[in-house]
Amino acid sequence: MSEPTKAPPAAAGRAATKKELPEHFKAYKHVWVFIEQERGQVHPVSWELMGAGRKLADKLKVDLAAVVIGPPGEAVQHAAAESFCYGADLAYIVADGVLTDYRNEAYTKALTDVVNTFKPEILLLGATTLGRDLAGSVATTLLTGLTADCTELDVDADGSLAATRPTFGGSLLCTIYTLNYRPQMATVRPRVMPMPDRVEKPASRIIEHKLGLVEEDIVTKVLSFIPDRDSAKSNLAYADIVVAGGLGLGSPENFQLVKGLAAVLGADFGCSRPLVQKGWVTSDRQIGQTGKTIRPKLYIAAGISGAIQHRVGVEGADLIVAINTDKNAPIFDFAHVGIVTDAIRLLPALTEAFRARLSPHSRDRIAS
Amino acid sequence: MHIVVCIKQVPDSAQIRVHPVTNTIMRQGVPTIINPYDLFALEAALQLRDKFGGEVTVLTMGPPSAEDSLRRALTYGADRAVLLTDRFFAGADTLATTYALATAIRKVSETFGAPDIVFTGKQTIDGDTAQVGPGIAKRLGLLQLTYVAKIREVDPVARTIEAERRSEGGVQVLKTKLPCLVTMLEATNEIRRGAMADALRAARAQIVTWSAKDAGVEDISKCGLKGSPTIVKRVFAPSARAEKATMVDFSSRAPADALIEELFKRQPKLEAELTTSAHGF
Numbered sequence A: 001m002s003e004p005t006k007a008p009p010a011a012a013g014r015a016a017t018k019k020e021l022p023e024h025f026k027a028y029k030h031v032w033v034f035i036e037q038e039r040g041q042v043h044p045v046s047w048e049l050m051g052a053g054r055k056l057a058d059k060l061k062v063d064l065a066a067v068v069i070g071p072p073g074e075a076v077q078h079a080a081a082e083s084f085c086y087g088a089d090l091a092y093i094v095a096d097g098v099l100t101d102y103r104n105e106a107y108t109k110a111l112t113d114v115v116n117t118f119k120p121e122i123l124l125l126g127a128t129t130l131g132r133d134l135a136g137s138v139a140t141t142l143l144t145g146l147t148a149d150c151t152e153l154d155v156d157a158d159g160s161l162a163a164t165r166p167t168f169g170g171s172l173l174c175t176i177y178t179l180n181y182r183p184q185m186a187t188v189r190p191r192v193m194p195m196p197d198r199v200e201k202p203a204s205r206i207i208e209h210k211l212g213l214v215e216e217d218i219v220t221k222v223l224s225f226i227p228d229r230d231s232a233k234s235n236l237a238y239a240d241i242v243v244a245g246g247l248g249l250g251s252p253e254n255f256q257l258v259k260g261l262a263a264v265l266g267a268d269f270g271c272s273r274p275l276v277q278k279g280w281v282t283s284d285r286q287i288g289q290t291g292k293t294i295r296p297k298l299y300i301a302a303g304i305s306g307a308i309q310h311r312v313g314v315e316g317a318d319l320i321v322a323i324n325t326d327k328n329a330p331i332f333d334f335a336h337v338g339i340v341t342d343a344i345r346l347l348p349a350l351t352e353a354f355r356a357r358l359s360p361h362s363r364d365r366i367a368s
Numbered sequence B: 001m002h003i004v005v006c007i008k009q010v011p012d013s014a015q016i017r018v019h020p021v022t023n024t025i026m027r028q029g030v031p032t033i034i035n036p037y038d039l040f041a042l043e044a045a046l047q048l049r050d051k052f053g054g055e056v057t058v059l060t061m062g063p064p065s066a067e068d069s070l071r072r073a074l075t076y077g078a079d080r081a082v083l084l085t086d087r088f089f090a091g092a093d094t095l096a097t098t099y100a101l102a103t104a105i106r107k108v109s110e111t112f113g114a115p116d117i118v119f120t121g122k123q124t125i126d127g128d129t130a131q132v133g134p135g136i137a138k139r140l141g142l143l144q145l146t147y148v149a150k151i152r153e154v155d156p157v158a159r160t161i162e163a164e165r166r167s168e169g170g171v172q173v174l175k176t177k178l179p180c181l182v183t184m185l186e187a188t189n190e191i192r193r194g195a196m197a198d199a200l201r202a203a204r205a206q207i208v209t210w211s212a213k214d215a216g217v218e219d220i221s222k223c224g225l226k227g228s229p230t231i232v233k234r235v236f237a238p239s240a241r242a243e244k245a246t247m248v249d250f251s252s253r254a255p256a257d258a259l260i261e262e263l264f265k266r267q268p269k270l271e272a273e274l275t276t277s278a279h280g281f
């Protein structure tokens, strides 16, 4: 009984109508983006959201603000300063030693307090592990609506946030409103929105807000942090080139062909969901609605049918190439270039052909 | 130790079809399953129960037919099942869902003893929001551990729990106090095969069934569609791309060469870009 299973418009009850906004919500203005940073590193999804937030703020003719929460020090100041280069008109900072590591209790209080004090109309967060943990707590504390994993954000004629997200396992899209509550909250997954250009700009309005918590108030303690080993970590979401394989490859051995081509192209590799379910490939390589969203310059899909749940994860790619034996496979409906052939035979040939084309010898040829 | 596991009965969405003309969901004949992520939560709960003794109560909000999923949870070894069902719950978004579930957990607590841990799956496969766990925690004032990959240790005497939580760049090892809410990550364990005795017990088991009133819901307007701040305005099919893929014709040359030729023709800059990214020679 969560959002997407809700009845379509005709059946919607009286909640579906926009009432006069309650008096205590009328002060809510401006668009905010939560700048997610962990261990001194800003998650790129935050800048992607600044790009989306800028458009909403311009349409509403209000300010775009960044909210940075973390330990006092350079990282937080730098994140706030950077937010101006990505379009912020102002930034709120909550800096306190107890915010060094992400902990739900402290971060929920920090974000809830700034919202209650400065009253944004729209609040956007990344649908990351941190963002989803925080957004759920904050929305429940504020008793407002939260639309998860949006793929599109817009402001409609009467100024309401129209948040579009996949529903029914990705087969359909739905547009969700939070008409009579404030703020209107939404999360967006990494790579769904394009990265805006960074434009050098000095930091201007920065507003610091006190947290008002001491370590003793916080029950949860961080014992340690085990970073992912770099070699094992996939950077799929941010890769320029991705080669992926699907069930059409037939066996885990054949999946090696995908890795082979990826290696020659300096690409990352991924897969469709059934391969994860079968245990052929680890889950961090899954592309799609319940996996990663990617935006590479080049995406090569071998033996992938192109189900809607896969499609939503790759639509941002500049050039989609599909290799499939079935000329009617749905992937050809959204690929840019298609080839109807056996991927198990084509992949090794393609790897060799690229190797030959891109060898140092031919590189010299291009240079001259 | 008393552990409550919230589960959801979901349509096996892999088998859902959208009506090509009306854009509505064709639910007929679509089998239902326990939300797969919830099974990892259930197994984690059963392991703790087996280690420390006590009881596992499974709880679901859903239509009367959700009883099937509760019975299935009993066959895996859960001790008790509670079905929260009422037409007032229909159309609930995550905020309204957490109101109903939190109220029911309070009632479970009064009736069968206070839970030490409330488990949920990371998210559901039909809603995909991952918001219900944190929402329940907030409403009950419980500490929360989300995206838990591993429960390292529970100390029922000191009333502490130590767990590994997935974060973006690694794993956070956290220690907090009981009672708390845990959302389990996928692939963290494997749900057991139920014992024959459990299957027999499940078939005969009395499912505790509560209406909104039975569960102690005080404000019905906070439930279901009425209690949902979010409103679904429009449901539609993703638009098809105007042009179909350019199909590579490889009648006159090897398919690999024909494909590469087509790629470089479409994106003249691609060759140069590939040369800079490529390695492994």
Ligand SMILES: Cc1cc2nc3c(=O)[nH]c(=O)nc-3n(C[C@H](O)[C@H](O)[C@H](O)COP(=O)(O)OP(=O)(O)OC[C@H]3O[C@@H](n4cnc5c(N)ncnc54)[C@H](O)[C@@H]3O)c2cc1C
Residues within 6 Å of the ligand: A169, A170, A245, A246, A247, A248, A249, A271, A272, A273, A274, A286, A287, A288, A289, A290, A291, A292, A302, A303, A304, A305, A306, A307, A308, A309, A310, A313, A323, A324, A325, A326, A329, A341, A342, A343, A344, B012, B013, B014, B015, B125, B126
């Ligand atoms: C809630 C939900 C979430 C989901 N999330 C995701 C997700 O995040 N990502 C995802 O990918 N899927 C997801 N799915 C699954 C999705 O619906 C499809 O089942 C899945 O994408 C299909 O994977 P596939 O294309 O590899 O396999 P199939 O659908 O089996 O397609 C295999 C394709 O390979 C072709 N083929 C066969 N042999 C060859 C050959 N020798 N050479 C070339 N082609 C060949 C076939 O013609 C076919 O088109 C989700 C489903 C649900 C219900």
